[in-house]
Amino acid sequence: MSNEIKERHHHSNFAFWIISVMHDNPLLPIFRNPYKLLEAAGLKPGQKVLEVGCGPGFFTIPAAKIVGKEGTIYAVDVHPLAIKKVQKKVEKEGIKNVTPILANASNTGLPDRSVDLAFLFGLFCSFKAATRVQIPLGAAKYGESGKVMSI
Ligand SMILES: C[S@@+](CC[C@H](N)C(=O)[O-])C[C@H]1O[C@@H](n2cnc3c(N)ncnc32)[C@H](O)[C@@H]1O
Numbered sequence: 001m002s003n004e005i006k007e008r009h010h011h012s013n014f015a016f017w018i019i020s021v022m023h024d025n026p027l028l029p030i031f032r033n034p035y036k037l038l039e040a041a042g043l044k045p046g047q048k049v050l051e052v053g054c055g056p057g058f059f060t061i062p063a064a065k066i067v068g069k070e071g072t073i074y075a076v077d078v079h080p081l082a083i084k085k086v087q088k089k090v091e092k093e094g095i096k097n098v099t100p101i102l103a104n105a106s107n108t109g110l111p112d113r114s115v116d117l118a119f120l121f122g123l124f125c126s127f128k129a130a131t132r133v134q135i136p137l138g139a140a141k142y143g144e145s146g147k148v149m150s151i
Helices: 003-023 034-041 060-067 080-093 127-139
Strands: 048-052 072-077 098-102 117-120 147-150
Touching (some): 003 080, 060 072, 060 080
Parallel strands (some): 048 117, 117 147
8 A cells, every 4th residue: 555545544534434424325316316427427338437436335336237247347446444345335235347446546557448438426525636536537548439527
């Protein structure tokens, strides 16, 4: 784990807990329907998709269901608790097409052209984090059909 990742980890366990409580609220999908948002972002069956800052996985499971067995979701987060939580959710649901990755979005370790689409939601809670991910997303080389969306 890089020093940068360690540093963020130490500063944000409590913040992550708050985010988890909010995002796992069963009423949240009524107001923020993940399927509608992901379909609007262009997710389709069979795609390989990078999710930047997956957090507790509010979008990860719906994204995995949309891309289906032929697709893959690379769920990246800098926070170890996020990756642990996503791993747990994926196992509980018996989902096989999610690869959780503990990494900073600035260096996911994924090879060039390995995704068709990347999305990120909810990272503007930290302007610094958003700035960090915009640069690598803009610079990354995606496939011919590659698209990047940010909100
Ligand atoms: C507010 S949460 C949003 C979670 C999810 N995207 C959603 O909207 O439900 C932001 C997440 O982004 C992660 N994050 C922030 N900066 C990041 C970076 N540079 N690389 C990877 N993950 C990052 C945080 O650890 C946190 O889990």
